[in-house]
Amino acid sequence: MSEQILQDMAGIAGLFHVPEAAGDCALLLHGLQHRGQDGVGIAVTDGSSLTCFKRRGLLSELLKEEPVQETPGTAAIGQVRLRLEEDRMDENLQPVMVRAYQGHFAIVSTGMIENAGELRDEMEQQGLIFQGLSDAELIAHLIQREQGHLFEKITRACAQMRGSWTFLLMTKSTMYAMRSQEGARSLFVADVPDTAGGKAFATESGALSILGAQNIRELQPGELMRFGKGESRCWQMPAVREAIGPCAMEFVYFSRLDSGMSQLGVLTARKAFGRALAISETETADMVIGVPDTAIDAAAAFARELQIPYETGLIKNRYIGSTFIRPTRMQREQGMRVRLNAISSVVAGKDVFLVDDSIVRGSTAARICQLLREAGARKIHFRVASPVICEACTKGAESSRRQDLAGAKWTEEELREKIRADSVRFLNREEFSRALGIRACQACFRHDELMRKEEENGRTV
Template sequence: MLPEIRGLNEECGVFGVWGHPDAAKITYYGLHSLQHRGQEGAGIVVTDREKLRIHKGMGLVNDVFKEEDLNRLTGDGAIGHVRYTTAGSSDFINCQPLQFNSQTGSIAVAHNGNLVNANATKRQLEHQGSIFQTTSDTEVIAHLIKKSGYPDLKDSIRSALTMVKGAYAFAFLVEDKMIVALDPHGIRPLSIGKMGEGYVVSSETCAFDIVGAEYIRDVLPGELVTISDKGIEAETFSPASQESICSMEYVYFARPDSNIGNINVHAARKNLGRVLAKESPVEADVVTGVPDSSISAAIGFAEQTGIPYELGLIKNRYVGRTFIQPSQELREQGVKMKLSAVRGVVEGKRVVMIDDSIVRGTTSTRIVKMLKEAGALEVHVRISSPPIVNPCFYGIDTSTKGELIASVASVEEMREEMGADSLMYLSVDGLMEGVGREKVNDHCGQCLACFTGEYPTEIYPETDHPYDKVIGGK
């Protein structure tokens, strides 16, 4: 029996508004559109030009914010955050944005990504007298800003950013401005839009469509952007390294209606499906995708092969993610409550089941079983990404190889365990071809570390220090 391993989850989404009288409400709708990036907590900080106000809590955006909460958040500037917890605590205290107050003013920060040197930096700051209130690596940046000694905020933030390593898309809010920054590799996405006379920033461009903003441009790797009543001021705080945007944004995390690096996610996933069909053809009667992130790839696979695409699997939209499963029998039933096989589509058919990735393998096993119980003669599994065999240290909750089924089992062992008639993955070259990012100096512009083990930054080893038990945890 293969080991039970957690599924794949991203950590968070960031959204910000400047120069709109209903900044908090605009941020609320923006966070709704980013809810897929984090479901454990949400928060908004707003400025009325005199002070910052905050409201945050555990749960979905809809649960955390009521109309009376938004009415109290008055001001024309705001930043917001949706959070997914990895190995860190999911306590309220770690919920973002984090707000810090001092005699010289207040600052709020929201962060998407993971600082790989946070633990060593925390130890150093503690030796210098800092006292940390959270287990979030994001708090490190606030201490570094305060300790920089520069009278100008931008200089303080610039100094702090040069001392942290890893993946980060930061949004900072003070009384009179919003500042955003992206790490020198651009591992996490961050974009700027225009909304009337104001501006918005978001982890994904899909949020611009929701709030009626017009996309302007992406924040560039190593760039610090200040948005205030003066407009937009951009500068480079660090020379841009080779751009290495996370490949899993295209494969799984981002919404299909987002553009990441000027590439539409839905189009990229369809291309991944087409390339997968070329690399791993199969004789079958229908193609179906695992809702929701695999649908685009399944359509591409079907178009390339000429095999009809059908809705062989239906997602139940009303099953909460906190569904209680008190027994093994009910845990086994859980996947059926979230997904249902359409017997009229798959019965008596040879089915190609497209999924975007396999992390633990248990869900795939249950879906294959479900399809066969619904009468499928054969189930051929095709994965629109390469095997995930290396941990991610940049904001995805896979921090050890032991959590990754492809690192401990062969493809044939996985196929046999899940009961599939065949199992094939997309190649790394196929992934690059499907996404279609332009190569610069033979670099594809994507982080492929979870597939290849080639990390764009130095990875700092863990020690026995308590902080090192927390990888990320925003």
């Protein structure tokens, strides 16, 4: 079977029927840069032709080298992406451009097509040639081999794909937005102020606020939207099974605080996780410290619930990006060395609750405990505002293999010894689900056999 590349937590954005679309698309991608720092691309149309700019690295590097913002256009799409360790091909950068006899188009995607290998093998046997390994190129080939108008070709292509994914497709005069039936990957659409019929699209609702967008709404699972000449059009894929809901890790870690999914705000959810974590607490400490930035709100809520001080005991270097989404282990470890530092004047001689949002591989947790020990902390009670991650993600949200996950390798006591904490405790799944309060994909929190049983019983995935 052909090799597959997960798109992970990449972010996509688009503008339709707006002046200066390329510049505004860049602004949206700035709001999604946390979702991928290894590659970026923007495609622009002025109604008669398509132009594409893409490169490895950050958005700022692309804008420095290419005349993106000066390119005239009324529609644009773009992606910021994470490059996995085995992904060395510039051909995987998006947007993917297609030059077809029925008309050129560009496409960006995120998430994961779970049967991508099967579909790729089938098309290669038919003589189709792939330049890279991205799902966007796979979708483009699926569309191109179908018959009919583009809208019909897209619907037929989508019916062949399994998994959780979203994409934006742009021709010279139309825009298509699609969210898969499973619904673990979200996509939002909004009206652009002061532009008649102007639309904006983004992976996260928070990014749309950069443009002052109005009437923001989440595409429904299985919904395909078309905007272009004449009336806009929507189509709903027939439901094969109930949607599994957004990825729970979006609330735990991935998304911006000002974003939300399924009418639940990320900030609200993180505070709820912190309160739930405090309810079962049996240890005592002098203070609570949160790991910057995504665990701070859970930690503050944890401290309020226990009525003990919340202190800033860790300082973050704002010029270092996320180490969690670095593609190689060496890069992650190097990033951690300069990303965080402990404040000795705060923690020396103190017992501390250290609250983090999650533990994936365990290397970050060990490094932070080491920093606090070196700064003089007396006891470290490590608390995690989410359940144990013990299964590899199959929905395109995180790329770690099961054998690399701390929760799959070690018991809670073994993990405590590995990271040199005095105690370790996670939210259990029942506590987490109650705090979250909505249906969400939690497949990475449970073992395969248990997950299959719950799916058979029709319970939350």
